């Protein structure tokens with residue numbers, strides 16, 4: 001059916017809906033994810049294929065045994081919390097895992113009873129929807145620009161940047177060597193090598209990379225992976241090196257949130273928050289796009 005006839009058919013259908021139900025139907029049409037399958041492009045499909053490849057290489061919680069501190073910090077959350085990687089497992093996937101009994105959204109509050117409470121979910125990656133939002137709506141045209149993802153983990157920001165932006169170079173810096181190997185595997189398989197590079201390093205050793213970057217992405221990089229003194233040191237390093245005129249820093253959570261929890265010298269906090277030459281873009285992690 002052509003566009004004009006299809007539009008006519010949709011409008012005709014809407015005219016047959018009971019008036020009392022029409023607002024709910026229109027609200028559903030405005031907000032539902034049920035249309036996603038009709039709007040996917042090749043890039044979305046490629047990212048979904050990458051997610052499938054990574055799921056096959058990683059345990060369900062997408063955590064490595066080498067991540068001692070992060071595993072401990074998740075265990076110490078006030079509410080029972082599990083790590084569910086949002087890039088690898090979208091809501092529909094989680095629903096089907098729950099139906100198969102492989103995952104749960106709830107925990108039993110009183111053992112043996114039916115009293116349950118929702119489990120806390122934490123993700124160490126952006127979801128596909130968040131990546132698209134960042135590259136299509138948050139960042140400007142990246143032609144000729146250099147982007148650095150601090151703590152690139154599975155590499156999702158780099159693959160998203162390759163497919164959804166014209167960035168000249170996308171660098172990932174990751175402390176964990178196992179994750180660097182996984183990123184290398186994906187970069188090679190999907191032929192992203194011309195614009196994507198991964199460095200197995202502590203970001204604090206990458207001063208000149210940060211100084212030359214046009215966009216720096218920081219998605220909850222330090223909180224779960226470094227102790228507080230190391231986090232403060234890492235922020236000081238970011239503050240000393242991210243100074244390029246007009247560069248953009250994208251942080252989740254906000255800079256204020258990250259810095260307020262740490263013993264960072266006040267002059268560093270002020271410098272970070274008051275840079276005249278930097279634009280701080282913040283994405284609310286609780287916002288559903």
Ligand SMILES: C[S@@+](CC[C@H](N)C(=O)[O-])C[C@H]1O[C@@H](n2cnc3c(N)ncnc32)[C@H](O)[C@@H]1O
Pocket residue numbers: 123124125126149150151152153154155156157173174175176179201202203204219220221222225226234
């Ligand atoms: C929450 S993940 C971010 C994932 C990815 N950037 C994304 O948005 O999908 C944070 C990653 O930062 C890494 N990391 C923590 N401290 C780091 C440091 N000082 N230098 C480089 N990577 C670091 C951790 O190993 C972890 O894999």
